[in-house]
Amino acid sequence: MKFLIVFVALFALAVARPNDVQTLRNDADVQPDKWSANLETSDGTSVQQDGVLKDVGTEHEAAVVHGSFSWVDEKTGEKFTVTYVADENGYQPSGAHLPVAPVA
Numbered sequence: 001m002k003f004l005i006v007f008v009a010l011f012a013l014a015v016a017r018p019n020d021v022q023t024l025r026n027d028a029d030v031q032p033d034k035w036s037a038n039l040e041t042s043d044g045t046s047v048q049q050d051g052v053l054k055d056v057g058t059e060h061e062a063a064v065v066h067g068s069f070s071w072v073d074e075k076t077g078e079k080f081t082v083t084y085v086a087d088e089n090g091y092q093p094s095g096a097h098l099p100v101a102p103v104a
Contacts (some may be wrong), residue, residue, distance in 0.1 A: 021045075044072035044079060054087075062088040 025040040034052040039045075049067030054060075063086070070081040082095040 044070065046070045060088075064088075 020042075022042040023039070024042055025038055028037040029035060030037075033056060034050075036050045037047070039047040047067070047069045049065055051063055051065040051067075054062050054064050065086040066084075067086075068081060068083040070079060072079050080095065080097050082093050082098070084091060084093040086092070
């Protein structure tokens with residue numbers, strides 16, 4: 001559920017920007033037990049995700065989402081990408097620009 005909120009927020013941010021950004025691709029396939037979505041804009045922003053329900057009908061039912069989002073810094077032109085998994089273990093992002101926790 002947290003991921004859905006993050007995805008909607010990113011989508012709203014991409015769509016609501018006050019410039020001439022065009023939506024190049026926006027498609028989704030939502031089924032009862034799985035879904036996928038892709039968004040790409042002319043400014044280099046992109047969002048992709050694939051999700052599936054795991055252990056359907058049990059008390060351990062959970063959504064597992066794999067995805068990524070990218071954007072281009074307007075000042076430097078540098079592209080940033082975050083790849084993530086969101087599942088029963090929480091949201092687990094990774095990206096070259098993200099700090100990594102030290103191994104205990």
